[in-house]
Amino acid sequence: MKSQYPPAGTLPGRAAAAGAALLLVGGTTVAPAAADDGGTETLTVAMAQQVDSFNPFTAQLAVTTNILRHVYDSLVTVDPETNEPAPSLAEDWEASDDGLHWTFNLRDDAYFSDGEQLTADDVAWTLTTIMENEDAAIASGNYVAGFEEVTAEDDHTVVIDLEEPQATMTALNVPIVPRHVWEPIMEEQGEAFSDYSNEEFPTVGSGPFVLTEHERGQQIRLEANPDHWRGAPGFDELVFRYYTEKDAAVEALRSGEVSFVYELTDAQVTSLEGVEDVAVNIADGKRFQAFTINPGAETRDGEEFGDGHPALSDRTLRQAIVKAVDNDEIVEQGANGQAVAAGGYIPPRYEDFHWSPEGEEAFLDFDPEAANEMLDEAGYERGEDGVRTSPDGDRLELRMHVHSDRPDNVQAGQVMEERLADIGIEVDNRTVDPGILSDALYDAEYDLIFTGWTVNPDPDYVFSIHTCDGLPTEPGTMQGDAYFCNEEYDDLYEAQLAEHEDREQRAEYIHRMQQILYEEAVVNVLTYPNIMEAYRTDQIADIQFEPAEGGNIWGQDGYWAWWSAEPADVQAGAGGGLSTGALVGTGAAVLLLVAGGAYFLIRRRATVEDRE
Numbered sequence: 001m002k003s004q005y006p007p008a009g010t011l012p013g014r015a016a017a018a019g020a021a022l023l024l025v026g027g028t029t030v031a032p033a034a035a036d037d038g039g040t041e042t043l044t045v046a047m048a049q050q051v052d053s054f055n056p057f058t059a060q061l062a063v064t065t066n067i068l069r070h071v072y073d074s075l076v077t078v079d080p081e082t083n084e085p086a087p088s089l090a091e092d093w094e095a096s097d098d099g100l101h102w103t104f105n106l107r108d109d110a111y112f113s114d115g116e117q118l119t120a121d122d123v124a125w126t127l128t129t130i131m132e133n134e135d136a137a138i139a140s141g142n143y144v145a146g147f148e149e150v151t152a153e154d155d156h157t158v159v160i161d162l163e164e165p166q167a168t169m170t171a172l173n174v175p176i177v178p179r180h181v182w183e184p185i186m187e188e189q190g191e192a193f194s195d196y197s198n199e200e201f202p203t204v205g206s207g208p209f210v211l212t213e214h215e216r217g218q219q220i221r222l223e224a225n226p227d228h229w230r231g232a233p234g235f236d237e238l239v240f241r242y243y244t245e246k247d248a249a250v251e252a253l254r255s256g257e258v259s260f261v262y263e264l265t266d267a268q269v270t271s272l273e274g275v276e277d278v279a280v281n282i283a284d285g286k287r288f289q290a291f292t293i294n295p296g297a298e299t300r301d302g303e304e305f306g307d308g309h310p311a312l313s314d315r316t317l318r319q320a321i322v323k324a325v326d327n328d329e330i331v332e333q334g335a336n337g338q339a340v341a342a343g344g345y346i347p348p349r350y351e352d353f354h355w356s357p358e359g360e361e362a363f364l365d366f367d368p369e370a371a372n373e374m375l376d377e378a379g380y381e382r383g384e385d386g387v388r389t390s391p392d393g394d395r396l397e398l399r400m401h402v403h404s405d406r407p408d409n410v411q412a413g414q415v416m417e418e419r420l421a422d423i424g425i426e427v428d429n430r431t432v433d434p435g436i437l438s439d440a441l442y443d444a445e446y447d448l449i450f451t452g453w454t455v456n457p458d459p460d461y462v463f464s465i466h467t468c469d470g471l472p473t474e475p476g477t478m479q480g481d482a483y484f485c486n487e488e489y490d491d492l493y494e495a496q497l498a499e500h501e502d503r504e505q506r507a508e509y510i511h512r513m514q515q516i517l518y519e520e521a522v523v524n525v526l527t528y529p530n531i532m533e534a535y536r537t538d539q540i541a542d543i544q545f546e547p548a549e550g551g552n553i554w555g556q557d558g559y560w561a562w563w564s565a566e567p568a569d570v571q572a573g574a575g576g577g578l579s580t581g582a583l584v585g586t587g588a589a590v591l592l593l594v595a596g597g598a599y600f601l602i603r604r605r606a607t608v609e610d611r612e
Contacts (some may be wrong), residue, residue: 042236042247043567046252046256048244048249049405056177071175075090075174080548080556090105091105093170098166113227119155121155123152129182131150164498167500206229222239223236256536262555265407269282269534272534275561277536278284283551289528294306296312303475317396322524329366334416347528355510380396396424398426400413409450412526463513486516539567
């Protein structure tokens with residue numbers, strides 16, 4: 001079976017959605033050169049969370065992967081219109097009938113920022129390294145778990161042979177690195193490679209931006225790659241500036257100090273509505289907010305560690321805790337209505353894979369009276385102070401770690417503290433810095449802990465972290481956020497991964513996996529928060545949303561937003577990168593002409609009326 005997607009760079013549907021006129025003749029998009037006006041156009045993003053590492057093999061935090069997505073290209077990306085797989089470094093691909101032999105045909109105009117051409121050897125080396133080196137598999141190991149061999153047939157052909165069919169082959173969101181840079185680094189670092197942070201600037205990648213600076217706690221700077229194969233970005237620089245308080249970031253947006261702010265609260269959104277030159281965007285969420293219960297931490301070899309409350313190994317107690325919490329109340333009190341009450345692990349934005357318990361399945365719905373009955377019957381007796389004691393005599397006083405930097409988490413934590421008191425559980429509410437929370441998670445020194453993940457259109461990764469292989473090899477090395485291991489879940493995980501042709505069957509497996517997570521009550525999803533963000537329209541004229549209608553800017557699965565963004569002061573004919581946002585949002589007229597086998601883009605610049 002062969003992919004039917006067109007060459008990368010054309011992204012059909014964007015211009016059509018904007019009412020644009022197109023003449024497609026074939027080839028590759030080439031953007032006009034940026035205007036030389038003596039100034040530097042800088043787009044500044046306010047951020048709060050520190051990055052974990054710029055090493056693309058090990059970086060896991062969403063804030064870091066969002067940045068690295070602009071530095072390193074992948075074989076396949078996501079079409080911002082449809083959320084379907086779309087070409088990137090691979091122009092097209094073909095699979096054998098049995099799904100075990102995949103051929104990816106690479107584009108021939110992709111270069112690294114040091115001028116070296118990106119070839120199939122770089123792709124094969126990157127993927128093989130992840131396959132063979134456990135330290136290099138931290139971020140993307142799930143993608144290659146079923147790979148048997150990766151070979152470069154020639155400079156522009158990569159062949160991947162699988163042990164079993166794999167549904168994620170069109171979602172290989174793996175950063176492809178230059179072998180000539182990273183092979184010496186790996187040899188030099190040796191066993192210390194997992195600690196290597198990749199802060200030798202400028203970094204060498206093939207993405208639309210080059211990482212040039214990191215001042216921890218201050219800012220991260222990326223410079224536009226003018227020779228990127230998809231066309232130069234519209235802005236010359238992309239700066240991520242740290243603000244320890246989100247209110248301060250909002251004020252910086254008001255004053256024009258920054259161009260964009262994300263992860264806003266409802267109160268902050270309300271304060272920005274109607275502000276001149278500020279646009280607020282609210283989109284359906286693609287992440288979930290959850291709390292994890294420590295069922296007793298173990299390594300893959302069964303070594304116990306941490307100090308989780310021993311009674312939490314009892315599924316009845318865990319289920320009673322879930323029944324005591326009203327997700328609708330969390331939405332109203334914790335998120336001020338800017339979220340959707342959750343049931344399953346996958347947000348409803350991803351319709352095929354979303355599951356929510358209904359009817360008899362929904363036996364953990366909010367019901368404090370039933371929760372009390374469960375605990376009474378299981379022998380959890382109340383003391384004179386109203387706090388229960390386990391059948392083994394352990395008082396139910398549970399530590400709860402909450403992100404202090406997330407107001408919705410803080411408010412949700414307060415609600416949960418009150419509701420668990422209703423069933424005889426005393427909560428030690430520890431609202432702490434993210435670093436302290438992470439240490440507690442990895443050391444398994446917690447009882448309840450707030451977690452959350454951003455979900456990709458293909459949800460394989462967020463399920464892989466809950467397999468038994470997701471347990472730490474030794475204390476402190478876990479890849480997920482829960483000490484969870486269930487044989488039926490693992491079997492279903494393997495089944496969904498192997499189902500590369502029947503999407504409905506794969507969805508059934510994924511629904512059942514979510515049902516197991518729900519029943520076991522270790523990973524407990526509370527809400528799907530709305531995405532709330534804002535930007536200055538006097539700094540950003542056009543920008544691509546993902547998806548185009550009702551989508552988000554921050555946290556996209558591609559690099560469309562920052563690559564497409566155009567400065568507001570760009571005048572007609574002044575050049576800049578190919579702006580996907582302009583094509584979607586302004587109704588601009590577009591003409592693609594062929595010359596020497598390549599597209600040239602000529603389009604009318606958006607007027608003030610278009611932008612409004």
